[in-house]
Amino acid sequence: MNRYAEDIADYQLADYQQAARALLKHPFISRAFPDEKTIGRIRRFSATLALDMREAFGYQLIIRGDTARLLRVKDRLDPTQPALTRTGRRFGRRQYAYLSLLTALLARTGIQTTVRDLAGLLKADANRIAGLGFDDDDHEQRRAFVDTVSWLEERGVLHTADGSSDAWLSDPDSHDALYDVDRDALFALWRSRVMLQTVSGVRELLGERVASDSESVLRERAGQAARRALVESPVAYFAEHPEPVVNFLRGRPIADDLERLTGLVFERRREGVLLVDNARLSVEAFPREGAVANAALLVLVAACDLHIDPDRDTAERDLPAWRGEALERAMDEAIPIETRFAAGSDAAPDPAPPAEPDTIVTRPYLDDRQLHDEFIDIMQRYPKNFGRDHHAAPMRLLTEALDLLERFRLVRRVEGGIVLEPLAGRYRDTVFRKRSRDQ
Structure with a gap:
């Protein structure tokens, strides 16, 4: 059944x-x-x-x-899934702040508004917040505002009836844009599982509070956490999760359940499990066409070959299986003290459960010098696979390639170099074809 x-x-x-x-x-x-x-x-x-x-x-x-x-229930922070602009740039702190303010402002507007009116309303609110502000004479701040408006346009919260926000960006005195506001989309967008005004730390946004400590309830929650781990991340490594979740990840039912639900193929490896994304469940694919993806795959294969080559000196490094605790701490420290929820208030939530202690794992390590040398060799061996701009700035291409590999949990940046994650071995025997002159 x-x-x-x-x-x-x-x-x-x-x-x-x-x-x-x-x-x-x-x-x-x-x-x-x-x-x-x-x-x-x-x-x-x-x-x-x-x-x-x-x-x-x-x-x-x-x-x-x-x-x-x-x-959704998010069990941990994921820095690989940021909001992006139309041109693929990551949102910065200013864009996120403007987005939060704009959704609140749109809730108070009518069924239509203009980009000029939104800019005026944003200026009034943002300028009351120390360290933020909004000056529509400042092109960078104007760009951050338009990035945010475009993000809402793309998701159907705002529908352009006339004009263009890009035209307003280039000349705010001469141009404007008229928008229809989709109220259903607006109110659905920022609906939250928790009361945000009572949140005093990042961990209160993570995981799911369990009202009962009965064995059946805890087992059900562990099973849900295991399934979430597989659909929220390219791979679920056993070392990153507590034992009850790992027991589900190792079991047979989770494979049948998720294959039935998603149509994806469940794959087991010694260090963890994954859903093979043969139907583009993730926002981006790997491997794929393109110079950055090609560079990433070549770097990955070269790094694996370097590690298993008996004639080359390679190193290993011990590190925490999951690095989320440092990210949580950094985000908590960034919250302005005057905006934090007073813990003594009657409305204060129960404290979030403490983070699981880090498991230490050993991973193959390549230092920056080895990476740079290998990549220069790759550029020389596959010159036709990369454009003139890439040959002019190879280290920028290497940085973008490592960004891609890190998003897919194949490598992890550490001080002085990178470490290879276990999933990297899946691509170790990849055969790469050189492009001919007429391709």
């Missing part, structure tokens, strides 16, 4: 799995984002999706009008 997609007929299963993957990939879906067809698929299977998402992962699916929002 199937545990998930229980009432889905065999001829509907592929469509259902496509809807489930879309929801896991895009937890916010509107009539325009990620495309016009996805919301229809979600609505078609809404009852079964809501049940399966809750039981499998502890997620809550909310559908309002032409908007679907999946309220």
